[in-house]
Amino acid sequence: METLAEPHVVAVLAYPGMSLFETGIVTEVFGVDWPGMDGPRYRLVLAAEGTKALQTVGGGALRTPHGLEALASADTVIIPSVSDVEATTSTKLATALQDAHARGARIASICSGAFALAGAGLLDGRRATTHWMYADRLRARFPAVEVDPHPLFIDHGDVLTSAGSASGLDLCLHLVRQDHGPALANQLARRLVAPPYRDGGQAQYIEAPRRATGDDPIASTMAWATQNLDQPLTLADLAEQAHMAPRTYLRHFTRATGTSPVKWLIAQRVEASLPLLEGTSDPIEKIATTVGFQTAVTYRHHFTQHMDVAPSAYRRSFRGSTTSRSR
């Protein structure tokens, strides 16, 4: 568990024509030494095939001393997308990935990086995701891969895939959470000013984007619900607010949102409770009811479900780490 002596090595692939965004996410999470963050560290290694300077999007050039052998010897390997989803994965890269995997390293991809993992055969017979726009191509090129375009990321333990670029951040935070627990992951998310937790199963693609205008009945009931979070809201209440039958409301809601009303409500309530845990010393009971859970039991249940820690533990770890360091 403790990796203080031997830092966990994260290798991220650099390639010609790369965008700096996905790599930047990885850098931010695993490469930056955040001041005031005690606890375990990672060592980030940028690895490339060959030692020539690589062109990046925007006309820059990038050179790294680390070759693919750095991939093969890392603890975690991240492929932050590929330059061309039609191109076959080079044998050298495929071999490096297979070696790393066989050695027990964790292999993760962001966005179109899944094509490299699939090219190395690491996704055969497994469920995997990628950017929703590439899902069909991935399926067509690698029929052995069970492509699911819906979730933000899929974690098999040894192999992980994530969706569009920004979901890479969710994936990276997920890895930190796996390695060092929710407290550190949440703390890091705070520093990055990222939402603390997005579940891997959350929908990546929302068919009917919510309009901010008031004429969207779903959007307005959602706004209404967040205003009235403290009181018990049922599906029937929301439907009535939207002047729809429950069945119709349900359909519209899932289409617009990617989740169900109750799941969304629970997530809202858990989220609303975070600042109360962080900033007040209100008892859990009180927080539970102010964010709309009938009882503290249900609050604890759902909080733990979402955050992987009990509310009290979250509060404790949050306080401990922020106050003890800054003064």
Next chain:
DNA sequence: ACATTTTTCCGCCACG
């Protein structure tokens, strides 16, 4: 931690 009751959610289908 577990069982019971209640609510949600989704496929199916009839209706307008």
Next chain:
DNA sequence: CACGTGGCGGAAAAAT
């Protein structure tokens, strides 16, 4: 006929 609606039943999830 295509399309949105909404009631019904039962599995699944949430509340108690």
